[in-house]
Amino acid sequence: MxxxxxxxxxxxxxxxxxxxxxxxxxxxxxxxxxxxxxxxxxxxxxxxxxxxxxxxxxxxxxxxxxxxxxxxxxxxxxxxxxxxxxxxxxxxxxxxxxxxxxxxIVGDSVRTRVSSHVESFQRQRSSIEQAKGMLMLVYNIDEDQAFDLLRWRSQQENRKLRELCHDLVASAPVRVHLPESVRRDFDVVVLSPFDE
CATH class of the missing domain: 3.30.450.20 (PAS domain)
Structure with missing residues (x-):
């Protein structure tokens, strides 16, 4: 692959x-x-x-x-x-x-192996998308700027982008504590009706 x-x-x-x-x-x-x-x-x-x-x-x-x-x-x-x-x-x-x-891909499990690769691709994309979303929310930047920031960090750390994003998503909730007031503000956003 x-x-x-x-x-x-x-x-x-x-x-x-x-x-x-x-x-x-x-x-x-x-x-x-x-x-x-x-x-x-x-x-x-x-x-x-x-x-x-x-x-x-x-x-x-x-x-x-x-x-x-x-x-x-x-x-x-x-x-x-x-x-x-x-x-x-x-x-x-x-x-x-x-x-x-x-x-x-050898044997009679071609479909299983291909499905496994597709799922792996989706999991890798998932952590990248989550990391982008976190940066967009915290820094009030757009998707492209978030991706550029992640790519820059990946190069600075000399690490694969998906690994960096996985670690960022895993460590942020442990290392960053949002004040209760921010959570309450976000509650209002989540619970508000969205215009179509």
Whole structure:
């Protein structure tokens, strides 16, 4: 399993060392481009890939697919790509997610393993979303600013973003005590009717 990120406007791809390896490269050997990715698609899957990229860029939707990759040694990998859009400066800027190499999933429990990977992805996203929400509330900032702050802290600590967010979410309730007046103010927000 490896991660990717694609920026719509600049047509720029980023991929993890695991996704580079699925294509037969060491991380950093090549710069992933749409053309390079297309060249690694199984010939029978290229038209579908082309249509998917066109649709993704024109409608600014996520990249999710199940297709085959031909690596630099000629080996074929069946992969599933799970994606979601991400925002930058308040605009949908691209698609990010995970590649699952289905060829490494052995035995009769393929569905169970894929489900496990999907659940893992959702759990990882959950702690990131929770950490963003905490920062948004405490610092009165928007979602993009919260994510930029988390990413900066991740780089400063030289830790994976999901690990940093997990620890932040776990430690905040223990280390931060809100005054009763803040809780009462929040009660009013929670219990107030919301306009549609």
């Amino acid at each position: 490896g991660s990717y990120r694609y920026w719509f406007d600049d047509d720029v791809w980023e991929w993890s060392p695991e996704v580079a390896a699925m294509h037969g490269y060491q991380h950093g050997d090549v710069i992933p481009t749409t053309g390079l990715l297309r060249s690694h698609k199984h010939p029978e899957d290229r038209a579908t890939f082309d249509a998917l990229v066109d649709t993704m860029r024109s409608t600014r939707t996520h990249f999710s697919s199940r297709h085959r990759i031909v690596d630099t040694a000629g080996r074929v990998h069946s992969v599933a790509v799970l994606g979601r859009t991400f925002t930058y400066d308040g605009q949908v800027a691209g698609s990010e997610g995970y590649y699952l190499d289905l060829g490494v």
